Amino acid sequence: MKFSRKTLGIPYAVFLVLFVAAPLLVLFYYAFTNGQGQFTVQNLTDFFTDPNTLGTLFYSLLIAAATTALCLLLAYPAAYILATSRLKAKSVIIMIFVMPMWINFSLRITALKEILTVIEGNLAFYPFLNSVIGMTYDFLPFMILPIYNTIVRLDGSLIEAAKDLGANDRQAFFRVTLPLSVPGIVSGVSMVFLPAMTNYVVLDMLYNNTYIMGSLIGSYFSAYNWHGGSMIALVLLGIICLFTLLTGGMETEDARTGGALL
Amino acid sequence: MTKKIVRPLIPILVLVFLYAPILILAFYSFTEATQIGAVRAFSLKNYVTLFTTEELRNMIIGTILLALGSAFIATILGTLGAIGAFYSKKRISSAISTVNQIPVINADVVTGFSICILLVVVFGIAKDTFVPLVIGHVVLSAPFVYLSVMPKLKQMDSSLYEAALDLGATPAKALFRVVIPQIFSGVISGFSLAITLSLDDYFIATYTKPATFDTISTYVVNATKGSQTNIKTALWALSTVIFVLVILLVIGMNFSAGREEGTERRRKGV
Numbered sequence: 001m002k003f004s005r006k007t008l009g010i011p012y013a014v015f016l017v018l019f020v021a022a023p024l025l026v027l028f029y030y031a032f033t034n035g036q037g038q039f040t041v042q043n044l045t046d047f048f049t050d051p052n053t054l055g056t057l058f059y060s061l062l063i064a065a066a067t068t069a070l071c072l073l074l075a076y077p078a079a080y081i082l083a084t085s086r087l088k089a090k091s092v093i094i095m096i097f098v099m100p101m102w103i104n105f106s107l108r109i110t111a112l113k114e115i116l117t118v119i120e121g122n123l124a125f126y127p128f129l130n131s132v133i134g135m136t137y138d139f140l141p142f143m144i145l146p147i148y149n150t151i152v153r154l155d156g157s158l159i160e161a162a163k164d165l166g167a168n169d170r171q172a173f174f175r176v177t178l179p180l181s182v183p184g185i186v187s188g189v190s191m192v193f194l195p196a197m198t199n200y201v202v203l204d205m206l207y208n209n210t211y212i213m214g215s216l217i218g219s220y221f222s223a224y225n226w227h228g229g230s231m232i233a234l235v236l237l238g239i240i241c242l243f244t245l246l247t248g249g250m251e252t253e254d255a256r257t258g259g260a261l262l
Numbered sequence: 263m264t265k266k267i268v269r270p271l272i273p274i275l276v277l278v279f280l281y282a283p284i285l286i287l288a289f290y291s292f293t294e295a296t297q298i299g300a301v302r303a304f305s306l307k308n309y310v311t312l313f314t315t316e317e318l319r320n321m322i323i324g325t326i327l328l329a330l331g332s333a334f335i336a337t338i339l340g341t342l343g344a345i346g347a348f349y350s351k352k353r354i355s356s357a358i359s360t361v362n363q364i365p366v367i368n369a370d371v372v373t374g375f376s377i378c379i380l381l382v383v384v385f386g387i388a389k390d391t392f393v394p395l396v397i398g399h400v401v402l403s404a405p406f407v408y409l410s411v412m413p414k415l416k417q418m419d420s421s422l423y424e425a426a427l428d429l430g431a432t433p434a435k436a437l438f439r440v441v442i443p444q445i446f447s448g449v450i451s452g453f454s455l456a457i458t459l460s461l462d463d464y465f466i467a468t469y470t471k472p473a474t475f476d477t478i479s480t481y482v483v484n485a486t487k488g489s490q491t492n493i494k495t496a497l498w499a500l501s502t503v504i505f506v507l508v509i510l511l512v513i514g515m516n517f518s519a520g521r522e523e524g525t526e527r528r529r530k531g532v
Contacts (some may be wrong), residue, residue: 005437009346009358012339012404016361019401023376024364026384078273085269095512097273100280102508105462106482107501111283113486114290114298140280198369201464201479205486214371214465221375221469226383233372244367 024237030230043231053216057235060212063128064196067135071192072185074136075143079184080177083151094148098141105138109205112137116206123207131210134202139195143188150184151177190247194240213239284505291498296491308499311492318481318496325461325477332399333456339400340407340456341449345441347408348415359412362405374398374469382470394470402466403459407452414448415441 034040047053082093100108112134117123123130154177162172198214211219213236220229286298291309294302312318343362347355365373381387381394389395418441426436442449464479471480478500485493 005349005433006346008342008437009344009350009354012343012346012408013358015339015343015400015404016358019377019380019397020361020364023373023380026380027372027376030379074272074276074279078276081269081273092516093273095516096277097280099508099512100284102458102511103284103501103504104478104482106464106479106486107497107504108284110482110486110497111287111501114287115283118297118299137279137283140276144276194369198371199465200371201483205483214369217371217375218468221378226379229375230379233375236369236372240367240369240372 027230027233027237030226031234034227043227046228047231047235053232056211056213056216059210060197060214063131063135063212064193066128066132067139067196068189068193070132070136071140071143072188075140075147075188076181076185079144079148080151080181083148083154090152094145097144097148101141106201106205109134109138109202113206124209127203127208127210130206131203131208131212134206135192135196135199138199138202139192142191146187146191147181147184150181150187154180186247190243194243197239198236284501287498288502288505291495291502296495308495309503311496312499312503315493315496318493318500321476321478321481322500324475328395328399328477329457329460332396332460333403333453335396336400336404336456337407337449337453340404340452341411341445343404344408344411344415345437345445348412362408364405365401366405366409370402370463370465373401374466377401377466378469389470390472390474392472392475395467395472395475398466398470399460399463402463403456406455406459407449410452410455411445411448414445418444 031043032039032041034042078097082090082097087093113123116130116133120126120130158176158180159172162176163169167175197212200212200214200218203210203212203215213232216232217229217236220226220232290298292304292306294305294307343358347358350358377394377398381397382389387393422440422444423436426440427433431439462479463477464483467477467480471477476484482497485497488494
């Protein structure tokens with residue numbers, strides 16, 4: 001076969017079809033069949049009629065919303081102050097903020113668990129609070145980085161112009177800086193919200209017996225219930241698609257690639 | 263005046279929140295305490311346990327080998343995929359880019375579960391072969407390699423490749439001598455990203471790993487549910503060791519980045 005640059009992509013294309021596309025198709029197949037391989041919508045109706053699964057769905061949305069809000073509340077002021085400061089070593093300081101990302105999350109949550117145990121006595125008393133603290137602790141750097149990157153690249157002359165035109169500090173912030181930093185906020189939100197709905201290990205490690213969507217998949221997996229688990233995975237996939245469509249247009253380039261790369 | 267004091271307070275509080283648990287744990291890892299808050303004598307016993315317990319050692323070595331192996335495969339696949347897609351027709355390249363986005367956006371739980379169903383339940387591949395685990399980690403990281411190589415291809419000066427061909431290089435030679443060197447920084451950052459993704463993964467590993475094998479994440483999660491205190495405190499030591507390694511790595515990266523900047527400036531004669 002003649003060498004062509006295009007053919008280099010074939011192995012990866014085959015890989016994507018086999019191990020990314022095919023598993024999702026299998027997920028669909030399992031979600032809509034029963035143990036005998038017959039087509040059924042039972043799993044779907046089960047999910048939307050069982051108060052337990054529906055409750056779990058709402059509880060995960062609540063946890064994710066609270067985590068995202070808390071992350072934003074901590075990350076935005078921190079990123080803003082850092083990005084607008086006159087410090088010379090800003091890139092080094094932002095590195096310190098995102099460095100925890102590189103420490104294994106399970107070890108970090110272990111550390112948090114020990115501290116929370118000392119503070120609260122028994123972790124089981126505050127499952128919701130602990131879940132939100134745990135998730136925030138885990139995902140905060142992912143919120144700080146994109147917001148910082150957006151603000152630090154803002155054209156300073158825009159703010160000067162606003163002030164020349166008579167805006168005070170507060171007005172310049174709310175009418176210029178904040179709207180222009182929305183892409184960073186959106187990237188941060190998209191990197192925190194979805195993991196907060198699914199990362200059930202954080203809850204497990206904090207001695208939590210509450211369930212989020214991810215935990216449902218875990219429990220079906222332990223029970224070898226592939227059909228029920230596939231349906232949960234499919235519902236999650238739907239939420240992820242919806243969320244991505246909503247935020248996709250506004251996301252900055254560095255959200256996924258640069259954000260993770262730094 | 264108060265503004266000057268209040269302003270740095272928020273970033274500092276965030277830093278305290280992020281680092282206090284790790285630092286407090288690091289402190290207690292050097293004592294005989296089995297609980298935070300208990301005052302006990304200085305001891306290196308946790309570090310001795312960490313490096314001499316076979317189970318812990320195997321788990322650490324296994325995690326590192328898995329990360330290196332899967333990152334290696336992911337880097338080759340992702341890089342070749344990006345080159346192939348870059349030179350393909352628009353329709354094909356955007357199809358590849360779209361599918362490439364799926365594992366990036368998807369929740370790891372869903373990715374891990376779906377790979378487990380396909381490979382283990384449908385195809386009956388035994389988890390003990392490590393095939394599902396390695397494939398799972400390549401699925402997790404190859405898309406990020408692809409994403410870090412693609413911008414480098416777009417920035418590349420395409421006339422150099424043509425020039426190499428005009429000067430008599432075969433296409434393969436031109437690729438290895440001209441294209442690869444120009445995108446190499448993207449390949450390297452893709453590789454290091456692949457390593458960190460594999461090291462940090464929990465979900466794909468739980469759904470695809472052999473029962474007798476543990477990565478750091480799966481091991482730590484199981485250990486927190488267990489009651490073996492000597493293992494628990496040895497993990498404090500592990501956390502501290504990793505923390506120190508990360509600091510050294512970041513310092514090293516800053517140092518080499520600074521040096522590169524220096525040579526760049528010298529070259530430009532600034």
